[in-house]
Amino acid sequence: MQVVVPYSPVDPNTRLEPVLTRSERRAFARVMLGDVLAAIEAAVGTPTILSPEPLDGVSAPVSVDARPLSAAVNAILQPPMAVIMADLPLLTPTTVERALAESGPVVIGPGRGGGTNLLVVRDDGFSVDFHGNSLADHRRLATEAGLPFAEIDSYRVSTDIDEPPDLVEVLLHGEGEAPEWLRANGFELRITAGRVALHRQ
């Protein structure tokens, strides 16, 4: 199945500003993209990156479309196809295989907080809407199109990287380059008052 990975190199992961500079955020976003591409590659083969501008030095073909995310995805959407976000550094080949093995016309991988981190679309009657409460929107769009939908119960799919506490999850569970990048840049876990907290040297 063809897989599309939307990715934007323009000022990524702004909510990590409290702990990473702009150039660090750009570097870390690229490392996370690499982990996601590697997991998909090992599971089902090379995906296509969907980016608003050309990218150098990536290990997958790039489709360039500067429109907003939903419009750009819908323009490239040709069922059967999967859409997998680029900020999921906990993704493993096993997780990708499990998600793509789920049958049905629409398969949703919810993100924490009401987002959508993964979609499998096997019917022409469905289009995506990643703005706002996209989980509720995708449930509604599938229902309106008369398409049953399944939802993946995966912690690794649900964990997109938005805010500094999410980096704890990368250090605890990441199996790719992202946890190595964080450690090389001084991040580590510390137990504070019985809880795991992020610390930067």
Add this chain to the structure above:
Amino acid sequence: MQVVVPYSPVDPNTRLEPVLTRSERRAFARVMLGDVLAAIEAAVGTPTILSPEPLDGVSAPVSVDARPLSAAVNAILQPPMAVIMADLPLLTPTTVERALAESGPVVIGPGRGGGTNLLVVRDDGFSVDFHGNSLADHRRLATEAGLPFAEIDSYRVSTDIDEPPDLVEVLLHGEGEAPEWLRANGFELRITAGRVALHRQ
């Protein structure tokens, strides 16, 4: 397999203080316990509740032990046995079945932030330690005992209810009484600046 559900009615879910009074927290904790018991009951039969004090009006037998959690669990631990936390209102029978079907001497269901929300123990050489960074501790304890361990990749297992944003997940994904209780007590989801936020009337 026998399942133990640790539960304490004494001032539960203190980090929900910003949005719930003490008596509301007690009521909501009991509703979440009911959802967890129902999911386990439907999957594998009646579990045992482990509580520091006697409980009235619960649908499962109660084992009373006032010691700290780890000591109380280790005292009752008789492999094969599963330990499942009481504040997992996203748990479904399918999730419980999937976790208990995972083979091996030790199966860990990580909680967000480095906790342990579910454990399956099939070997006498393992004991639990729920204090602090329990995910890292359980990985280490299994390794030290020479026991291979598996980890469950489940969003529903990983989502324990600590802080107000976690209630968003209950409203989005809960299938039991907990989301109904929240709605009956005035909670609802609102889209704010493209994100899903909790609102109380």
